[in-house]
Amino acid sequence: MPELPEVETVVRGLSRHIVGQKIKHVEILSAKSFLWNPKLTKSKKVGGKTAYPIPQEILRRTIKKISRRGKGIIIDLDKGYSILIHLKMTGQLIYIPKDKKPGRTTGGKRLNYGHPDKNFSQAMPSKHTRVWFELSKGNLYFNDQRRFGWVKLTPTQDVFKDKFFAKLGLEPFDKKFTPPFLWSAIQRHPKANIKAIILDQSLITGIGNIYSDEALFYARLKPTRLGRSITKPEVTKLYAAIKKVLEKGIKYSGTSINTHRTPEGSMGKMQNYLAVYEREGQPCRSCKGIITKIRVAGRGTHYCPMCQH
DNA sequence: TGCCCCCTGCAG
DNA sequence: CTGCAGGGGGCA
Structure with missing residues (x-):
């Protein structure tokens, strides 16, 4: 889905909703969607789905800033860590506040998840949810039908050493783009x-x-x-x-x-x-x-x- | 610089 | 059933 305007839309929306919130828990529902430590593949069942171990560095961190570089998303946390996300073809980041009822484990509100029938609604997490972040005031779902997208955790100082971010050219809205x-x-x-x-x-x-x-x-x-x-x-x-x-x-x-x-x-x-x-x-x-x-x-x-x- | 691949779903 | 889909990595 995402080109610059789509990613920018996601970044602006997330900035309004989740900056200042704390990450309370994370569920990785698809091992290949969270590029972290591939050796840690021991899984468990959560609500009928398979879940994978999560990096402890991400827990209890506060979300400070969300930005975009090319089609990539950078979520800066406190204590020197950043989450990197690429939506590739079918990635979505959906935020549902906890007070939107019925709350509980799914985060509650049901969304039309790209279904042609407007009355169709899809609970989060959906069958395409790959990474699920429980925040202090809501839940953030990384959904990705085709599993081309990824989430990574990296020290903030190494963000632009990342293989993807390192080789990006000029931003079209950079003054140097002439x-x-x-x-x-x-x-x-x-x-x-x-x-x-x-x-x-x-x-x-x-x-x-x-x-x-x-x-x-x-x-x-x-x-x-x-x-x-x-x-x-x-x-x-x-x-x-x-x-x-x-x-x-x-x-x-x-x-x-x-x-x-x-x-x-x-x-x-x-x-x-x-x-x-x-x-x-x-x-x-x-x-x-x-x-x-x-x-x-x-x-x-x-x-x-x-x-x- | 092009082609195949990653993966899943949908239209024709 | 085949081909195609907002991306990009690895390989000639």
């Missing part, structure tokens, strides 16, 4: 598709498959254009388009085509404003063209053949 920066990044990849270039997290962080297609649409660039063919005026347009689509995504709390939810469990709204993504066969919003789907950089890619060149 048209000249984008131009030079593109020059270094003359033979790559422009889509592959803007998807490369070691150059710019946070753009994924949805927002790359959207940005290329607003820049009027065909996704298969090679880096060396891109002109300076085109770079300027692409730069503006990238910032525009990411800002719009954040404004609408992300795209909920499938599993993306805010920490409160509600859907984002950006899917209603997409220009090309998931709009194959539909008319272009700015010309008479029909949105076409092809394969670029191994990903389904949507564009308007009439206005993107």
Whole structure:
């Protein structure tokens, strides 16, 4: 689910709800979702599920700050530890206050968990809950259908030594991200598709498959254009388009085509404003063209053949 | 720089 | 049943 706008939505929501709370207990329901000590695989049954041992360093720590780097989430605790989380394709972080009744072990409130039937509700923890944090005033659930995502615990000073965080490029909202920066990044990849270039997290962080297609649409660039063919005026347009689509995504709390939810469990709204993504066969919003789907950089890619060149 | 893989569920 | 899905790591 998550690209920069979705992760930013989750980080902002969690910041409102869980900063200042203490971690009272943690259940790891899927060993591979909490990358910690793989030797500790001795499990026990909790409510019919298998649970794994937890690192003691995480217990009784207070949550100080939640931030985002690229598509990764950093939760800083007191006493020098941080929790790192990546949602990958289907991860969710859902927070349910304890006073939301009926309380008790599940944390109570039932949520529509991406189910097409609006009346369907899913109790937390759900069958996709992989890590369950009991906090002082509520419960935080890391749900991840496909188990591609991960949670890690690391000393705060080592966060950016982490294999994932260490190789991230520039944030699109960093002052250093400028048209000249984008131009030079593109020059270094003359033979790559422009889509592959803007998807490369070691150059710019946070753009994924949805927002790359959207940005290329607003820049009027065909996704298969090679880096060396891109002109300076085109770079300027692409730069503006990238910032525009990411800002719009954040404004609408992300795209909920499938599993993306805010920490409160509600859907984002950006899917209603997409220009090309998931709009194959539909008319272009700015010309008479029909949105076409092809394969670029191994990903389904949507564009308007009439206005993107 | 591309391809396969991790995993599960859903549409066609 | 096959193919495909908001990501990214490891391998030619």
